[in-house]
Amino acid sequence: MTSSPTAVSTPLPTIASIDRPAVSSAPSQVRLRNVTRQYAEAGVNRVILNGIDLDIVTGEFAVLLGKSGSGKSTLLNLIGGLDEVSSGQIWIAGTDITALNEHDLTIFRRDQIGYVFQFFNLIPTLTVLENVALPFELRGRSRRDGEQRARELLARVGLSGRDSAYPDRLSGGEQQRVAIARAVIHSPALIMADEPTGNLDEDTGKSVLSLLLELTREAGKTLVMATHSAEVLPYADSIYRIHEGKLVREPKSAVALADAGIANVQHNGTAHE
Ligand code: ADP
Ligand code: MG
Numbered sequence: 001m002t003s004s005p006t007a008v009s010t011p012l013p014t015i016a017s018i019d020r021p022a023v024s025s026a027p028s029q030v031r032l033r034n035v036t037r038q039y040a041e042a043g044v045n046r047v048i049l050n051g052i053d054l055d056i057v058t059g060e061f062a063v064l065l066g067k068s069g070s071g072k073s074t075l076l077n078l079i080g081g082l083d084e085v086s087s088g089q090i091w092i093a094g095t096d097i098t099a100l101n102e103h104d105l106t107i108f109r110r111d112q113i114g115y116v117f118q119f120f121n122l123i124p125t126l127t128v129l130e131n132v133a134l135p136f137e138l139r140g141r142s143r144r145d146g147e148q149r150a151r152e153l154l155a156r157v158g159l160s161g162r163d164s165a166y167p168d169r170l171s172g173g174e175q176q177r178v179a180i181a182r183a184v185i186h187s188p189a190l191i192m193a194d195e196p197t198g199n200l201d202e203d204t205g206k207s208v209l210s211l212l213l214e215l216t217r218e219a220g221k222t223l224v225m226a227t228h229s230a231e232v233l234p235y236a237d238s239i240y241r242i243h244e245g246k247l248v249r250e251p252k253s254a255v256a257l258a259d260a261g262i263a264n265v266q267h268n269g270t271a272h273e
Contacts (some may be wrong), residue, residue, distance in 0.1 A: 021146040028091070029190060029222040030056035035088035037074050048074050050245030052088070056222060058189070060236060061213070064226040065250065066242035072226035073194050075242065079190040079224060081109045093189055110138050114183030116193040118213065120175040122167040128154065128178050129163040146185070147239035157211055160255055173204035177211060184215050191216050193225040206231060 004077060032054040035200055040048045048071040056062045067073050077083035078090060083095050089098050092249055093112060100108060114135070115121075122131045132153055133146035154160060157177035176196060183191055196212060197205030216223045225232065239250040 026050050028055050029058040029093055029226065030054065030062075031061070032079070034090050035078060035090060037078060037083070038086045047245055048241075049078070049247075052247045054240070054247060056224060056238070058083045058202065058219045058222055060237045061216070062225070062238045062240065063232060063236040064224065064242065065228075065238050066226075070242040071245065072073070072242060075247075076192050076224065076226055080113055080115060080190075081105050082115075085260055103176055109173050110135065111186070112188050112259055114186070114188040114191045116176070116183045116191065116196045118181050118195040118198040118228055119173070120167070120179045120199075122175055122178055122182075127164050127166060128159065128170070131167065133179045135182060135188075149185055150181065152179070153185055156215070159179050170206075171187045172200050173208060176200060176204075176208045178210050180208070180215060184219070184221070187219065189222060191221050191223045193227075195226050195228065197227065197229050205229060205251040 010117075022250075029166055031178070032052050035049060035052040037049040038045050038046065038123050040046075064075065066070050074083065078085055079092070081092070081100075085098050089096055091097070092108070096106060097105060097108060122128075123134070126129065126134065129147055129150050132150035133143070136146035136149060145208060151160075151163065154163060157180060158176055159181075162170065162174070167178065170178065176199075183193075191212075193212060197208055202209060206229075209229060212223070212225075213235055215221075233252070235253070239252060241248050
């Protein structure tokens, strides 16, 4: 899609003005074929994901819905190479990650994927600046370059001056802003976000979503997000729901868009937290 949904009366200018990629002609970034994940529990197999097929193209913003326990995190963790399929195949940027050994998968994740989690997952013993710079330095780039880029990103997410703070000094919203900066610093092609606003109040969640969308959109990144926030639906290129182990594509219906006003979001880098 190439224009903002008309059902949203006053979309955020910061998001709406960003040029959107021509996703329909873009190459496939994420491809799943017949992916199954099951867990053995007390001798009984529980099938969480049952033969999932999925195609997400470069630059696409795909939203994953589903009630708690439906398998959203399981699916994201498989796509993000954090968990192993029981059967089936997953290609990321043309690489079959289900065929990689642990070492190669670690390198692949480090280079290609950025993660934003519900509980932020910052490293408590590193400063804010060090947390953000870490993925950059893990790619073999110099500490000086990493910290320079981390400072720029921290300014982008409204956290200038908090460089040397430790994560436990920050509010939830601030920690998630740090996590967003960390997720994009090494320019991964794919960003995975698992309920990134699930632990934030509504206003803080909206400003965090704006930032995440801005930073991924402007760089043409592919974003896959599990969420319960209806606000993001107008911005999604595709919406999927997991139900009883199957993935169902949801139409971007007028109802969904009308229900999902994002008009009241303030985003000025100094969010209400
Ligand atoms: P969601 O993110 O949609 O809330 P999850 O993907 O976390 O759901 O979990 C889906 C189902 O898989 C749940 O029933 C959960 O208990 C089960 N599950 C997740 N991880 C494991 C595991 N490591 N061992 C056994 N069951 C698991
Ligand atoms: Mg989950």
